[in-house]
Amino acid sequence: MHRLKIISGHLSSSGSPSYTRDLRRTECGSAGSSSPEDVVVVHGRRTAIGKAKRGAFKDTTPDELLSAVMTAVLSDVGLSPDKLGDVCVGNVLQPGAGALMARVAHFLSGFPETVPCYTVNRQCSSGLQALFNVAGAIRSGSIDLGLACGVESMSLRAIGNPGDLSSRLTDIDKARDCIIPMGITSENIAERFGISREKQDAFAVSSQQKAARAQTSGLFEQEIVPVTTRVEDAEGKERVVTVSQGRGDPIRSPLSAGRRLKPLPPYLSGSVSGNSSQVSDGWQRPYHRSVNVSQAVYCVEKLGIPLEKVNPNGGAIALGHPLGCTGARQVVTLLNELRRRGKRAYGVVSMCIGTGMGAAAVFEYPGP
Numbered sequence: 001m002h003r004l005k006i007i008s009g010h011l012s013s014s015g016s017p018s019y020t021r022d023l024r025r026t027e028c029g030s031a032g033s034s035s036p037e038d039v040v041v042v043h044g045r046r047t048a049i050g051k052a053k054r055g056a057f058k059d060t061t062p063d064e065l066l067s068a069v070m071t072a073v074l075s076d077v078g079l080s081p082d083k084l085g086d087v088c089v090g091n092v093l094q095p096g097a098g099a100l101m102a103r104v105a106h107f108l109s110g111f112p113e114t115v116p117c118y119t120v121n122r123q124c125s126s127g128l129q130a131l132f133n134v135a136g137a138i139r140s141g142s143i144d145l146g147l148a149c150g151v152e153s154m155s156l157r158a159i160g161n162p163g164d165l166s167s168r169l170t171d172i173d174k175a176r177d178c179i180i181p182m183g184i185t186s187e188n189i190a191e192r193f194g195i196s197r198e199k200q201d202a203f204a205v206s207s208q209q210k211a212a213r214a215q216t217s218g219l220f221e222q223e224i225v226p227v228t229t230r231v232e233d234a235e236g237k238e239r240v241v242t243v244s245q246g247r248g249d250p251i252r253s254p255l256s257a258g259r260r261l262k263p264l265p266p267y268l269s270g271s272v273s274g275n276s277s278q279v280s281d282g283w284q285r286p287y288h289r290s291v292n293v294s295q296a297v298y299c300v301e302k303l304g305i306p307l308e309k310v311n312p313n314g315g316a317i318a319l320g321h322p323l324g325c326t327g328a329r330q331v332v333t334l335l336n337e338l339r340r341r342g343k344r345a346y347g348v349v350s351m352c353i354g355t356g357m358g359a360a361a362v363f364e365y366p367g368p
Contacts, residue, residue, distance in 0.1 A: 039135045041363070043077050044332035045069050045225050048243050049320040052154040056243045060229045062094060062153045066105035070149065072225040074109075081111040085143025088133045089119045090126030090150035091324035093157035097121035098324070102151075121324070124351050125359035126150055128327025132361070150325030178355040190294040200293045203300075204317045206307065211314025219313055223336050293317060295352050313337060326351060327359070338365035 047065055050057035057065065066089065074081055087106060091098030097119040106117045122129040127150020134146035162179055169175040189195060214220060226244040233239065300310055313333060316326060330349040338347050344367035350360035 037139070039138050041131075041331070041335060043073055044223070044328075044335055045072050045076065046223050046325075046329050046332045047227050048224050049322060049329075050155075050243065051320070055155070056231050056241050057153070057227075057229065058155040059231050060153070060227070061101075061156065062091070062098065062151045063101045063105040063108060064229065065153070065227065066102065066149060066151045067108040068227045069225050070105060070109040070111070070147065073147070079145070081109070081115060084111070084115045084145050084147055086134065086137055087111070087115060087117040087147045087149065088130040089117065089324075090121070090128070090130040090148075090327060091119050091152060092121055092123055092126055093152060093154065093159065093323065097126075098151065102149075105151075122359070123354040123357075124321070124323055125327045125353050125357075126324040127329065128331065128349065128351070128359055128361060131328065131331060148328065150322075150328035152322035152324040154322060174356070182354070186294040189298055193294075193298050195294045195297050199297050203293055203297050207311060207314045207317040209314075210312060211318035214313035219337070219340065220333075223332050299350075331361070331363070334363060335365070338363070343367050 047057075047069055052058065070087075087102075089098060089102040089105075091102065094101045099119045102119050103117050106115070107113075111117075120126055120129050120133060127148075130150055131148040134143075134148040137143045137146055165179075169179070190197075190200070224244055226242050228240065228242045230238050231241055296315075300307065319329075322329075327349065330351070334347045334349055338345055345365050347363050347365065348360060349363075350358065352358050
């Protein structure tokens with residue numbers, strides 16, 4: 001809790017004096033000075049995000065999405081893949097957390113077999129966990145350079161079967177809670193902490209409006225790698241499309257949907273509906289329908305974070321939440337925004353995680 005208060009002090013203009021600090025005097029990070037111990041994120045790119053089952057990536061395999069961006073990242077920085085010490089890929093839905101898929105993408109990208117590759121599944125934070133793992137390997141001296149990735153196709157793989165679980169899980173409350181659907185979790189939070197439907201809708205509309213402004217202003221262009229792929233229409237005819245910002249990130253119309261849609265079954269008496277993030281396909285580097293807007297609203301209010309600092313270019317409600325890649329997508333978007341602003345600053349990414357966990361990371365941009 002102490003760490004949360006310090007972080008919220010960095011972000012909140014209304015925080016208590018004991019925790020609201022001038023960033024020039026912060027104890028967090030390197031305080032503006034470089035050190036041999038610093039781990040630096042050199043570059044990051046992502047694909048656009050498509051609607052699952054209906055979007056332009058619905059027929060694209062995750063290894064192709066992954067390969068497109070792995071290739072682009074190394075090309076951008078002029079790095080030969082044989083210089084990498086390791087590659088870590090976050091993934092949730094592919095068998096074995098996508099270990100085979102990631103290695104295939106590795107070779108599709110022209111990486112040599114001498115560069116190792118592995119995957120990690122920490123559910124919604126898998127992409128961020130991949131970055132943690134690579135940063136940890138660099139900090140420990142195991143490697144000098146690494147590539148952290150996240151990928152998910154929610155068109156080709158769906159959430160549903162929880163796997164092989166003991167019948168004893170019903171005997172332990174916390175174990176039983178692990179299989180509660182996110183929709184019910186959101187309704188529980190909304191009821192327990194008084195998060196009204198109106199607050200949820202207002203938060204969702206804000207996310208849509210921020211994302212629409214960012215897209216119209218071209219703020220995502222530097223992030224997104226155009227991907228040429230094949231998509232099959234309702235008549236079974238294939239066509240070739242190039243998916244970039246304009247055709248990828250499927251931002252909903254602002255006020256619209258949230259009030260017209262009924263709450264999602266089986267939550268017909270509840271408040272979660274069009275204010276949740278959509279099911280998506282995508283790949284990012286550094287959906288199940290994750291109806292977690294109630295949780296986001298509660299955390300923002302509890303920590304006293306000014307709304308203008310929360311997802312300034314829109315969040316998962318507008319852009320989508322491909323499970324394994326969201327953490328990496330957040331980092332790519334954050335670091336591009338910090339660089340765009342052009343001055344020394346800190347940024348935070350965070351997410352809730354299924355089965356009652358959460359993750360966050362603080363990044364320092366030292367300035368140009």
